Amino acid sequence: MEEALFLTRYARQVTIVHRRSTFRASPILVEKVQQHPSIRFVLENDVVDVLGDDAVEGICIRNTRTGALSQLPVQGVFLAIGHHPNTDLFRGEVQLDDEGYILPVERTMTSIAGVFAAGDVADPYYRQAITAAADGARAAMDARRWLEQHQIEKREPEQETAGSVR
Ligand SMILES: Cc1cc2nc3c(=O)[nH]c(=O)nc-3n(C[C@H](O)[C@H](O)[C@H](O)COP(=O)(O)OP(=O)(O)OC[C@H]3O[C@@H](n4cnc5c(N)ncnc54)[C@H](O)[C@@H]3O)c2cc1C
Numbered sequence: 001m002e003e004a005l006f007l008t009r010y011a012r013q014v015t016i017v018h019r020r021s022t023f024r025a026s027p028i029l030v031e032k033v034q035q036h037p038s039i040r041f042v043l044e045n046d047v048v049d050v051l052g053d054d055a056v057e058g059i060c061i062r063n064t065r066t067g068a069l070s071q072l073p074v075q076g077v078f079l080a081i082g083h084h085p086n087t088d089l090f091r092g093e094v095q096l097d098d099e100g101y102i103l104p105v106e107r108t109m110t111s112i113a114g115v116f117a118a119g120d121v122a123d124p125y126y127r128q129a130i131t132a133a134a135d136g137a138r139a140a141m142d143a144r145r146w147l148e149q150h151q152i153e154k155r156e157p158e159q160e161t162a163g164s165v166r
Contacts, residue, residue, distance in 0.1 A: 003078065008038045016042070120132055
């Protein structure tokens with residue numbers, strides 16, 4: 001629902017293709033989307049193919065109840081199915097939960113001492129701009145305190161002397 005609303009800033013018409021007739025999103029959000037003049041729904045359908053050679057010209061959809069195939073002319077396709085945190089980079093490094101979110105060990109600190117996580121990568125629930133920004137502030141404070149506790153001080157840049165080589 002959020003992605004569809006976001007796309008209305010750029011597209012004249014947004015079509016939500018959804019495999020079921022009901023949604024898991026909050027009723028208020030669903031109502032807002034349903035009332036949006038630029039958004040329409042194609043329910044109980046799966047997208048089975050994207051059509052077009054050099055550019056998207058349409059999609060092929062399949063009715064999930066009858067199996068009937070049909071085509072829908074569209075100029076772009078955006079996938080928004082579930083959530084997958086972008087943490088593959090950290091897999092095998094810091095501890096992740098079953099869904100791939102970074103697990104905090106102590107406040108914002110990860111399973112590696114001195115490595116801190118903030119925002120959507122460590123938040124399976126809120127995932128909002130303001131909560132991510134607040135997490136960033138918390139992580140920065142935790143990092144500063146950790147550096148102080150470990151007596152790691154800010155290093156001054158080396159003085160340049162005539163003829164010095166860097
Ligand atoms: C369509 C949509 C609509 C939304 N609408 C709202 C809204 O209305 N209100 C709201 O509060 N929130 C909204 N959100 C959620 C909000 O955008 C996020 O919660 C917020 O951006 C999370 O901030 P973040 O810093 O954790 O992650 P991000 O903003 O995703 O920042 C992560 C950064 O890391 C970078 N990155 C990724 N991989 C690497 C790498 N390997 N190396 C270096 N950099 C990398 C990315 O390029 C990106 O800049 C929306 C999200 C979406 C997708």
